[in-house]
Amino acid sequence: MKNAIVMSLLTVVLFFGCTKDPIAPAELSSNPLLSQLDKDIDALVQKHRNALNTVGMTVGFWKDGESAIYGYGETKKGNQQVPDAHTFFEIGSITKTFTATAMVQWLNEKGLSLESPIQPFLPNSIPTLSKDGVMVNFKQMLNHSSGLAYFPSNLNLLLNDDAKELARYSEAKLFDYLEKGKLNATPGTTYEYSNTALGLAGTILARENKMTYGDYLRLKMCEPLGLFETKAQLSAEEKIRMADGHRGGKKVDLWESLGALDGAGILRSTTSDLLKYGAVCLNPPNTPLGRAMSTAQVSTLKNAKNLIESVEVCLGWHQLKTADKTGTLLFHDGGTGGFNCSLILDKEKKLVLAVCYNSYNGGSKAEAEARTALNHDLLLLLR
Structure with missing residues (x-):
């Protein structure tokens, strides 16, 4: 949810608080240091280790x-x-790539277009979501150009406990916000990263299919793709494998529910499943789901106000050219109260990189730069 937007090559923009004193991962590792690649990857982790500010990764x-x-x-x-x-890690806003793909598949099943307005799928009490005569459509909801805010104004994470406040954020609160709020920009003209929009997308999927967002995603996307370790809720056995989340070196509560914003960041996953997901994204199957995955990877927004020139927005995903202009990276970052994860796909090199941390330390510049630099160095090594 606390998203990191890639700039030159994954330059991070962070949104919350100040960090405490840096911590380094304990001197424990499963890296066997047998191959040259093992040693090279270890050298990169050690290079940035002190600034990564994490308990584990x-x-x-x-x-x-x-x-x-x-x-x-x-x-x-x-x-x-x-x-x-x-x-298991909380993968935060990487959830948005799942939400967007699931929404595309649902639209296809309903015979609807990405250009279709979202208004018919909202309660009648909500005034038409539009600005300057332009109604919000599904494409704009999924590519952060809807004009909906980063977070709803009636969700205050700065003054309340993140986990508890999010869990209490009901459909009623979301719809109350939509009834009273206004769009920040004309739909389709301005890039404004929006947890509200992707949370609303998940709520629409849940309401229209009369099940929870987590159940819908499990049935329609995760199980068909063999992603059995990617889910909104964990079993008792799986909870044993869940890492603790940390902020500033201290344990924090897990985000057990995001209420009506589940579609923006509720998923937990493992590094194994993230790699499996990335690999399928690079070569989607010729199925309705696979075709939805391909559609979600097509650029739908570029050269928009507030959007960095080198970055384009797909549906749920962002993309940019590599620094040497030889490849295209598809990516998303995800941050929660105690976790941060990055998932990066190099479409030309058929490469997937997943880096997961069980610490979110408030978004210090040094930490952001270190995690960005590690991603950059790993990509250069692996390409």
Whole structure:
């Protein structure tokens, strides 16, 4: 949810608070240091280690059908257990890529277009969501050009406990905000990253299909793709494999529910599943779901107000050219109260990179730069 937007090559924009003193992952690792690649990846992690500000982390990649996952630090502070391929992390806004794909598939099933207005799928009490005579459509809702705010104004995360406040954010509150609020810009003209919009997309999917967002995503997307470790709610056994989240070195509550904003960032996943998801995105199957995945990866917004020139927006995803202009990166970052994850796809090199941290330390510049630099260095190494 606390999203990191890539600029030159994953330059991070962060949104919350100040960090406390930096912490480094404990001197624990599952990296076997056998191959030259093992050693090179370890050298990059060690290069940035002190500034990464995390209790634990994983680095995983998939390329040409081969994958590897390396763990560093601890799943819970002081437990001496290194995170592995099947450790669960909150993946935050990476959820948005799932929401957008699921919405595209649902629209196709309904015979609707991305250009269709969202208004018919909202309660009658909500005035037409429009500005300057332009109504919000599904494409704009999914590519952050709807004019809907970053967060609804009646959700105050700066003064309340994140986890509890989000869990209390009901459909009634979301619809009350939509009844009283106004769009910040004419739909389709301005890039404004919006948890509100993608949360609303998830709520529409849940309401129209008479089930929770998590159940809908499980049935329509995760299970068909074999992503059995990507879900909104964990079983008792899976909770044992859930890492603790940390902020400023201290344990924080997990985000068990985002209420009506689930579609913006509720999912938990493992590094193994993120790599599997990325690999399928690089080569979607010839199925209704696969075609929806392909559609979600097509650029739908560029050269818009507030959008960095090198970045284009797809549906749920962002993309940009590599620094050497030889490839296209599809990416999303995800941050919650105690976690941060990055998922990056290199479409030309058929490469997937997933980096997960069980710490979100408030968005210090040094931490952001270190995590960005590690992503950059890993991509250069693996390409």
